[in-house]
Amino acid sequence: MNKKKNIDKKAQLETMEQIIVIMIVIIGGLIVFGIFFKINAGSAKVEKLAKLEQSAVEIAQLVSGMPELACTRNNVVTANCVNLIKAEKLKTSDIITNNIQYYHTIFGFSKITLQQVYPSPLPPPPPPPELVIYDNKPEKPENTKFTHRISTPILIYDPSVATSSCFELGKGTCNYGYLSIEMYT
Amino acid sequence: MNRTKNSRKGMGSDIIGIAILFVIIILALAFYIGIKVFEKPSAPQKEYISSKFAYDVIDVVLRTNSADCKGLSFKDIIQDCASKISSGGSNCDDGKPKTCTYAEDNLFNILKTHLKEKEGMSYYFSISTNQDDFEGNLLTWNDLSGTSKSFNFNSTEKDIPAQCPASKRSKTYQIPNIAGENIYLKLDVCV
Numbered sequence: 283m284n285k286k287k288n289i290d291k292k293a294q295l296e297t298m299e300q301i302i303v304i305m306i307v308i309i310g311g312l313i314v315f316g317i318f319f320k321i322n323a324g325s326a327k328v329e330k331l332a333k334l335e336q337s338a339v340e341i342a343q344l345v346s347g348m349p350e351l352a353c354t355r356n357n358v359v360t361a362n363c364v365n366l367i368k369a370e371k372l373k374t375s376d377i378i379t380n381n382i383q384y385y386h387t388i389f390g391f392s393k394i395t396l397q398q399v400y401p402s403p404l405p406p407p408p409p410p411p412e413l414v415i416y417d418n419k420p421e422k423p424e425n426t427k428f429t430h431r432i433s434t435p436i437l438i439y440d441p442s443v444a445t446s447s448c449f450e451l452g453k454g455t456c457n458y459g460y461l462s463i464e465m466y467t
Numbered sequence: 468m469n470r471t472k473n474s475r476k477g478m479g480s481d482i483i484g485i486a487i488l489f490v491i492i493i494l495a496l497a498f499y500i501g502i503k504v505f506e507k508p509s510a511p512q513k514e515y516i517s518s519k520f521a522y523d524v525i526d527v528v529l530r531t532n533s534a535d536c537k538g539l540s541f542k543d544i545i546q547d548c549a550s551k552i553s554s555g556g557s558n559c560d561d562g563k564p565k566t567c568t569y570a571e572d573n574l575f576n577i578l579k580t581h582l583k584e585k586e587g588m589s590y591y592f593s594i595s596t597n598q599d600d601f602e603g604n605l606l607t608w609n610d611l612s613g614t615s616k617s618f619n620f621n622s623t624e625k626d627i628p629a630q631c632p633a634s635k636r637s638k639t640y641q642i643p644n645i646a647g648e649n650i651y652l653k654l655d656v657c658v
Contacts, residue, residue, distance in 0.1 A: 402580075
């Protein structure tokens with residue numbers, strides 16, 4: 283009787299021991315799986331951000347070369363330059379709205395803003411004048427946020443000011459500004 | 468007695484097994500985390516800064532027309548200043564400083580507004596007629612006497628150190644002087 287009790291007790295102990303080992307292995311496995319999952323999720327996020335940054339850089343380089351905005355003389359495009367009159371026309375007309383599919387393939391979900399730095403208008407005004415050229419948000423605006431922004435310096439050519447000359451572009455004035463590219467996600 | 472001993476022995480080997488398993492898992496995990504941590508993600512913005520941004524800033528600044536210095540571009544203004552540095556350059560519009568001071572004030576404001584205020588970047592901008600010597604007085608023209616003809620702009624009044632504290636992306640731009648010498652413009656963007 284006593285022997286049977288002892289055997290039962292031992293069997294109980296062994297079962298308990300096995301359960302504890304299994305539990306420890308499961309908990310360890312879960313911790314390891316959690317850490318791996320977190321690291322992978324983090325690196326996926328980093329990759330996504332890197333892709334967004336890459337797109338923003340590409341867009342910045344594309345904008346000043348677009349015929350809708352580029353500074354040209356005798357059909358030669360001037361690098362890093364935006365024609366202010368063309369930019370204002372692009373903003374006020376429905377060109378982008380009517381051809382949103384086309385522009386979406388180039389700019390995606392982003393906001394492109396032209397901002398003048400010098401000369402700043404008088405009286406000193408913060409904020410300086412800005413011109414939103416393109417703003418295409420994803421369908422669910424409540425979940426939308428900017429994840430990345432880059433800026434690139436740009437010459438803002440204003441042909442309406444005939445008192446000075448702007449390099450190879452001829453009459454007009456060249457102001458210092460920048461293009462801001464913000465990517466939505 | 469013997470059985471209990473055996474059972475204890477069995478438990479001991481189980482614990483050693485678990486310990487070995489954990490050591491292996493921890494080592495594997497450490498190896499994996501090590502790889503992930505030291506793996507450098509591609510950073511296009513940094514590449515863009517290094518390859519093009521600094522160059523574009525100088526390029527655009529030089530082609531910008533001044534608001535009140537006879538409509539001259541900053542390239543013309545810097546060239547004028549460098550060739551007449553002993554007198555502080557030619558006169559600008561009435562009531563405005565001469566070209567050297569005009570360039571200093573306005574370039575300082577343009578770069579401060581764009582790089583520091585809008586982008587939060589620290590930078591160091593300098594102009595010299597000697598490619599190997601961009602050092603000098605950090606807040607104003609380095610030498611107005613005309614002996615070395617080097618002059619310097621500084622991005623800072625107090626808050627930014629004169630040189631980038633860590634790494635920087637540097638671009639040097641070269642324009643010809645009226646006298647035939649070269650003028651070197653250097654922009655360091657701190658990263």
